[in-house]
Amino acid sequence: MTVKDILAAIQSPDSTSEDFAALPLPESYRAITVHKDETEMFAGLATRDKDPRKSIHLDEVPLPELGPGEALVAVMASSVNYNSVWTSIFEPLSTFGFLERYGRTSDLAKRHDLPYHIIGSDLAGVVLRTGPGVNAWQPGDEVVAHCLSVELESSDGHNDTMLDPEQRIWGFETNFGGLAEIALVKSNQLMPKPDHLSWEEAAAPGLVNSTAYRQLVSRNGAAMKQGDNVLIWGASGGLGSYATQFALAGGANPICVVSSPQKAEICRSMGAEAIIDRNAEGYKFWKDENTQDPKEWKRFGKRIRELTGGEDIDIVFEHPGRETFGASVFVTRKGGTITTCASTSGYMHEYDNRYLWMSLKRIIGSHFANYREAWEANRLIAKGKIHPTLSKVYSLEDTGQAAFDVHRNLHQGKVGVLCMAPEEGLGVRDEAKRAQHIDAINRFRNI
Numbered sequence: 001m002t003v004k005d006i007l008a009a010i011q012s013p014d015s016t017s018e019d020f021a022a023l024p025l026p027e028s029y030r031a032i033t034v035h036k037d038e039t040e041m042f043a044g045l046a047t048r049d050k051d052p053r054k055s056i057h058l059d060e061v062p063l064p065e066l067g068p069g070e071a072l073v074a075v076m077a078s079s080v081n082y083n084s085v086w087t088s089i090f091e092p093l094s095t096f097g098f099l100e101r102y103g104r105t106s107d108l109a110k111r112h113d114l115p116y117h118i119i120g121s122d123l124a125g126v127v128l129r130t131g132p133g134v135n136a137w138q139p140g141d142e143v144v145a146h147c148l149s150v151e152l153e154s155s156d157g158h159n160d161t162m163l164d165p166e167q168r169i170w171g172f173e174t175n176f177g178g179l180a181e182i183a184l185v186k187s188n189q190l191m192p193k194p195d196h197l198s199w200e201e202a203a204a205p206g207l208v209n210s211t212a213y214r215q216l217v218s219r220n221g222a223a224m225k226q227g228d229n230v231l232i233w234g235a236s237g238g239l240g241s242y243a244t245q246f247a248l249a250g251g252a253n254p255i256c257v258v259s260s261p262q263k264a265e266i267c268r269s270m271g272a273e274a275i276i277d278r279n280a281e282g283y284k285f286w287k288d289e290n291t292q293d294p295k296e297w298k299r300f301g302k303r304i305r306e307l308t309g310g311e312d313i314d315i316v317f318e319h320p321g322r323e324t325f326g327a328s329v330f331v332t333r334k335g336g337t338i339t340t341c342a343s344t345s346g347y348m349h350e351y352d353n354r355y356l357w358m359s360l361k362r363i364i365g366s367h368f369a370n371y372r373e374a375w376e377a378n379r380l381i382a383k384g385k386i387h388p389t390l391s392k393v394y395s396l397e398d399t400g401q402a403a404f405d406v407h408r409n410l411h412q413g414k415v416g417v418l419c420m421a422p423e424e425g426l427g428v429r430d431e432a433k434r435a436q437h438i439d440a441i442n443r444f445r446n447i
């Protein structure tokens, strides 16, 4: 049995759940990996010069054993997330440390501690097998998977699954991720595939859409409300393209920061009116590596006031980190919120705390999304309220190039990867719903 037979079953309109359950599984499959013996390959290089094309491999790997509560999924398509960029440049640390640590926790978890790491935290595909104790999902089900892996043995995570002490991001802190022909997930990660989208469109939103939902909309994040002025860094990027949609759909007023006229145009076409091209306007928040320039914070704040009719920011959607954080804290209004989920430009932030405490602002740390938030974010995609922002699709062989593009900020929105799917456009089950939203679905394509 090979992955070709699995693909044939997926493409046949007559395949039943029993057919999928009866399909023998292949002994091995193709997967995107990084190698443990290469973790030092970029030593001494600047972050920018670490090239994912050199560290990312396409390997034939053995099929992992299926455990209780788990599912093996035939992956039709996946997407590139920035966490795979971090893995591929071994920053801020090698992800093999995560796999070793996980491997020490139980006999079953030992499977993850391997000399190779199969990466990727998104997928759209078809359930092949489920382990003991899985009743909600059957072979043949068309699914997407969110990337929250939790053990749930501690009460700490029972209110909010992100607070589980054994919380991990699948395909980053666990092995057997989505950039592969087959992936291993906990069955609680599975959600219905939105039926009006192709495989690659359905695989694109998962991680970033869920993260933006918690960070901006959820009460665990900024709890955005109608009329809020929301400053969105990288507003047409992976996270930002969903944050912008949530702000617009929720009656807020997004102030979109981007770095080119083309990206400004994308934001405008989504419906945003207040747009700042940080490149054209030349903001330089740091005079040198160690000294910020509060005059530049003020110039930025003045520009925001021009765009809002004199108002300041209620919520900052932060992720660039060191380069922008001082400005983000400054431009937030009295009582406002800075919500952060990342530090792409550096994690040692510096800001003037007087502007935080004297103006009663709050900084909220946010990370991915709990089970429920991920489900609600996927539901909005399925209902056609929020749309994928897929721009370009690569083959599995070209994943290194796709990750390079994201690392160098050469991409728009989200970048997709075909895994088992032989071509783009397959997997659409509801053409009528698709037709209703086709312009929005294609907004980021080929730009």
Ligand SMILES: C/C=C/C(=O)SCCNC(=O)CCNC(=O)[C@H](O)C(C)(C)COP(=O)(O)OP(=O)(O)OC[C@H]1O[C@@H](n2cnc3c(N)ncnc32)[C@H](O)[C@@H]1OP(=O)(O)O
Pocket: 082, 083, 086, 091, 092, 093, 147, 169, 207, 211, 341, 342, 367, 368
């Ligand atoms: C969904 C997508 C998301 C993204 O894309 S996010 C972006 C990508 N992700 C990242 O860049 C994050 C990568 N991860 C990390 O950098 C690290 O992962 C962390 C900094 C988050 C954590 O570092 P670590 O080394 O794993 O953990 P420690 O807490 O620094 O060290 C563990 C040791 O420190 C002890 N410790 C922890 N808290 C305390 C405390 N409050 N007081 C005293 N000790 C403490 C522990 O016990 C343990 O000790 P013992 O090493 O001896 O076992």
Ligand SMILES: NC(=O)C1=CN([C@@H]2O[C@H](COP(=O)(O)OP(=O)(O)OC[C@H]3O[C@@H](n4cnc5c(N)ncnc54)[C@H](OP(=O)(O)O)[C@@H]3O)[C@@H](O)[C@H]2O)C=CC1
Pocket: 081, 082, 083, 086, 207, 208, 211, 233, 234, 235, 236, 237, 238, 239, 240, 257, 258, 259, 260, 263, 278, 319, 320, 323, 324, 341, 342, 343, 344, 345, 366, 367, 368, 369, 406, 409, 413
């Ligand atoms: N904690 C979590 O759960 C999650 C964390 N992340 C992290 O968030 C970060 C962003 O991810 P994602 O949105 O997918 O990545 P993308 O690269 O797709 O988008 C980020 C955008 O941010 C802008 N940007 C980058 N650097 C700077 C800078 N120095 N100053 C201002 N703007 C900047 C760029 O837009 P432009 O050039 O147009 O300004 C870029 O397009 C990554 O570090 C990622 O690891 C992502 C998802 C989940």
